[in-house]
């Protein structure tokens with residue numbers, strides 16, 4: 001089930017229309033500290049209690065899905081998988097600010113964003129199980145398909161927002177990418193074009209500190225990623241990506257600016273990937289257990305749970321119940337996924353083009369010959 005329409009947090013100033021590129025000067029925006037205490041009451045979004053609980057449910061379910069998907073892959077029941085644990089606030093927080101008419105362009109790690117926006121957990125499993133059917137987006141859900149080539153979705157998002165602008169639609173587009181994505185030419189091209197043509201795109205960088213094994217400091221010598229926006233002539237802002245409230249607040253503000261013709265924003269959400277880059281990676285080869293543990297002290301789920309507890313909205317009993325419900329929801333998706341009929345290997349060739357080009361035809365024939373030859377030995 002997709003999220004219900006959230007109540008909007010209002011910007012506390014009119015800075016968004018000034019385009020003074022000064023959003024990042026104060027350092028990362030934080031509303032909740034790691035103890036779940038509100039440190040900036042003025043910026044605290046005024047979300048109803050039920051909605052706050054729904055948000056927590058989404059973050060916990062995303063974590064539960066992540067753990068299960070990783071274990072399915074380890075058992076040979078899923079092809080590969082890119083874990084999101086640690087990035088739940090960055091993902092659910094930004095997705096929560098999106099409206100139905102906005103367009104969302106994910107990379108390969110935005111499972112929570114995809115599902116909050118109306119896809120299903122079973123779709124995510126289907127995709128990572130090797131079937132493009134998982135990329136089939138339901139009608140009226142403005143999610144684009146997953147982009148595996150780094151940063152290509154930045155251009156798609158910018159193009160969609162530009163089209164919206166030319167048609168006079170009140171919409172925004174958001175592109176998700178990592179710190180590594182900022183070294184791609186597509187990042188430069190997308191941001192430059194958006195700046196020149198004042199296109200309503202939100203460039204949402206989840207700086208999870210690593211591009212596979214490459215640490216953030218080897219990615220760029222810029223002090224922040226947010227400051228790169230200055231070169232393109234628009235606002236850049238750093239936000240504590242493990243703080244749901246701050247992520248929601250700033251994404252909402254950037255989206256409202258985009259929808260109302262104020263142009264693009266680059267958001268750098270500072271976060272951390274707790275697990276491997278993908279199941280083909282081993283994080284123990286390039287980071288210390290102590291470093292991971294340090295970031296786990298800033299776990300976005302614990303922080304938000306403390307916030308709910310401080311508001312007297314949450315108890316241990318609620319937590320227990322939620323964990324069980326999240327597990328059951330994920331188990332249902334797994335069951336559905338495993339009941340799907342096995343796909344034909346020839347689909348790899350047939351899926352993309354309405355009419356198959358000659359080179360794919362040739363490769364398909366090679367495959368058929370290979371499989372035919374192989375069969376008698378089995």
Ligand SMILES: Cc1ncc(C[n+]2csc(CCOP(=O)(O)OP(=O)(O)O)c2C)c(N)n1
Pocket residue numbers: 109148149150177178179180181182208210211212277
């Ligand atoms: C154009 C391109 N080059 C290289 C790769 C191989 N590759 C896959 S993920 C990755 C690192 C990306 O890191 P980052 O952008 O920080 O995102 P994260 O995975 O941390 O979310 C690379 C180099 C690719 N998929 N696409």
